[in-house]
């Protein structure tokens with residue numbers, strides 16, 4: 001009997017081997033998620049025009065990142081390609097359209113991380129760098145450091161030929177009005193903003209590498225050199241090929257205290273539990289401390305996930321499985337972004 005089975009197996013082998021040779025190569029997966037900030041978004045205050053403008057800006061950023069991935073480019077390039085148009089758009093609190101500090105300036109923070117080798121770069125409090133995400137990446141690739149701040153970061157940018165712009169470029173009337181309202185009525189940043197407009201992107205490329213990036217103007221009326229979570233590796237941004245890539249938006253002080261991005265990746269790596277459950281649990285932890293906001297993440301298997309404890313988050317995701325969506329309020333997402341292969 002045993003011999004018979006061996007004979008049959010041998011007889012079948014060449015056919016099986018041939019079938020394998022003929023089989024088309026497995027389709028390579030890619031995945032991207034983006035955000036343009038979370039917060040108390042009021043459905044009634046969202047006019048159709050405003051909604052269309054946000055959706056178009058999100059779609060532009062999503063498409064730019066997805067194109068890089070679909071063409072076989074790297075997750076790092078996709079993250080930058082998605083973040084740059086959001087930094088350039090006045091709709092988001094990053095680059096042009098950044099919120100104002102108490103002193104009436106715009107001070108920008110950004111960070112980026114490569115999940116392949118966990119190399120990372122970040123800048124805080126820069127005032128003239130047009131696209132802070134590019135400076136953060138240059139810190140990663142062309143310095144021995146992870147984080148540069150203020151005038152030193154600007155000097156590094158000049159040395160490396162990074163595009164700069166007069167500081168007035170970042171100013172928009174809506175953000176200036178928010179600062180004035182805050183000062184006049186002694187309101188908090190949360191009262192005037194109602195939402196966080198930080199931008200971020202996370203990606204998985206066809207080579208299986210993960211990357212994450214985040215860029216922000218911080219919070220309206222920030223003073224004393226306040227820096228939030230966005231430029232802090234482990235708080236606002238983290239990427240590790242072994243677990244996931246995360247970008248956060250929200251009340252930075254709480255994200256710093258929880259170490260949100262690193263916490264999500266570490267829990268995933270240590271437990272192997274579902275990514276959505278872990279992200280939701282970490283966001284619940286932020287809420288328990290009194291903070292709010294949201295995260296986006298992608299996993300090595302291609303899941304593109306959102307988790308937020310606010311009424312909305314400007315967001316989008318696209319995968320090689322054909323998913324492509326942008327959304328604003330809670331509950332607007334398609335059922336699942338989990339790949340079925």
Ligand code: ASP
Pocket residue numbers: 037038093195196197198216217218219227228229230248249250251252253
């Ligand atoms: N997390 C940012 C900060 O605290 C704000 C935001 O997400 O918009 O600076």
